[in-house]
Amino acid sequence: MKELLVIFISAVLVNNFVLTYFLGICPFLGVSSQYESAIGMGLAVTFVMTLASSMCWMTYHLLLVPYGLEILQYVVFILVIASLVQVVEMFIKKYSPPLYESLGIYLPLITTNCAILGLTLFMVIRDYNFLQSVVFGFSSGIGFSLVLVMMAGIREELRFSDVPEVFKGAAITLITAGILALSFMGFSGLISS
């Protein structure tokens, strides 16, 4: 139990996917200009991450390892993720139209979100068992959403401030992310490695 808690805190605060591993930067920069869309994207990513970590764990340990096909892991993982996103999209569309309305446009984008593939690769590298992988997937999603929503809040404020012409757009967003990363470094003492 303690071990799972450590995975959770580490993935949400200490080794945050966006701010320490730079995974999922594209949606982080693209979708973080508005509060509502940031929350939608965060939910969708958390959902897919939790599913992807369990599906990929099963594929890797029950299919690839027994047949010695580890070399195919990148091709297989990306296929699993792409089809998972597709299935999730169809499922939500059929059973929960309001949820589909709010998540809809973000779901297809998730396939090419490097955070999902990165998650499955870290899961293999760190040799997590099934339960650990699921917790890791879920908490990485929470960490991603947390930073995305914080960033959206900051960027909504930024709209009213006087930013120098050349810094407008991507440059100021990157520098804001840098300052956010600096403040998250304060969490690094929470877990002794």
Add this chain to the structure above:
Amino acid sequence: MKNSFVKGLWKEHPVFRQLLGMCPTLAVTTSAVNGLSMGLAVMFVLNFSSLVVSLIRKVVPSQVRIAVYTIIIATFVTLADVFLKANYPSISKSLGPYVPLIVVNCIILGRAEAFASKNTPVKAVMDSLGMSIGFLWGLILLGGIREILGNGSFFGITLLGPGFEKWVVMVLPAGAFLVLGLLVAAMNFIEKRKTKVKVL
């Protein structure tokens, strides 16, 4: 033909202008060597997958094209990864999971979808050569700045003497965001000056 090569070097620079391929750009550029090896790996994958995508562009039905492109890219990434692991284990170790993550690098899928799938093989390779050289110099510049400020060295050679107080934050994640943000602003500044001169 020349235009498809040159535009990736500056005008449509993948990192500073289009902000594509951010994860490897920010993550591996703690030193110039890492930037160089990442740039070369991306160059290999980008050129070969553009070539293949362009060759099969008339055969692939458009509904499944993205899946086909992804598999082509993943195959070349696996090749690059195995090659690095076998020949340069230390580089492979310091790049870590970011080599396999080239699969989802938006530059590669972006070029496949926007250019290679609509153009002849020669033109597609010219385009991806330009893009990957642009990516390469971007990574070396970013890695170089971070290595000089954070470690006082360049390509592993100590430049600044022992009296230099290292800016450790530059090799940490926060430094990556800050340096890239400043570089993007610098590019905007140069572009603005250029258009101003033209108007005068």
